[in-house]
Amino acid sequence: MKIDRRYIQPGPEVEQALLANQPVVALESTLITHGLPYPLNLQTAQEMEQEVRNAGATPATICLLDGMIRVGLNDDELSRLAEPGDTVKISSRGIGWALPTKQTAGTTVSGTMWIAAKVGIELFGTGGTGGVHVGASETGDISTDLFELARTPVAVVSSGVKSILDIGRTLEYLESVGVPVFGFQTDQFPAFFSGTSGHSAPMRLENAADAARTWQVHRDLGINTGMLIACPPPITLDDAGMLQQAVDQANREARESGISSGAVTPFVLGRIAELTDGESLRINTALLRHNAGVAGSIASALHTIRNQ
Ligand code: PSU
Ligand code: MN
16 A cells, blocks of 8 residues: 555554554544543543554554644654644545645544545544434434445444434444444444443444454455444443433533534533533543454454465
């Protein structure tokens, strides 16, 4: 894979791993710039990278720094991204604007997937992907993440889609556009903060080797969609009712105050954290670490299969 250095600067460790066909896992950065408060965002980003390493893969945190696409950051760069400042949130559609205007940005799942595919990274770990928002029939708010999954061949490990979304409609959409969706060691499609959403996972994977084999066939046949591998969160809240109430209230407030497009998800996540006294953050960070580790173990299993 040739990297276009006019626009993309890979970190030295990531570049070496890619050249040597070693396992690499992409990590997104909107959760750093817009999803979690400072300094919890920095700590979580560092822990996610460590989980990827523990699983035998190289982490590649993807973002934009001063109008350059960066794939893999050093400690100083990660800190700079995490500190409160002038960062924007960029999905795949914003990349062409953000480079010449020299933006520093967190890339969403869609933006990160697109960049990952461009440099040849096939596995990606995150918290929850975007989806069809509650009330989308009026607002039309459907995350670019779903469109990207339909057209970009990267396997995304997440805890399903955020429970701030309309999960049933999100699953219907993914089915329509032909994106394979799996429960990882579960028959249930998880709902981000909880392992159960009331919706079944369309297919099931037992372990990392199983996931790697499935991805290998998908790619061998040239099927060009992504894949969503949904892991239940490793911890949950005793009081699930409290969480659901917070989700409902945050969604209602977003609607009533006229918040729209890219601002919706950061607002709603922030409000849920306030309303649950930080409990939602405890689950959010735990599942982020967990998913990074699972993505790492699938990347390692894929490497094993390809070198047999
Ligand atoms: N999951 C989290 N925290 C986040 C996000 C997901 O735990 O901050 C981000 C991801 O980057 C995802 C984005 O791609 O929210 C979706 O935003 P939107 O709904 O505006 O497409
Ligand atoms: Mn949206």
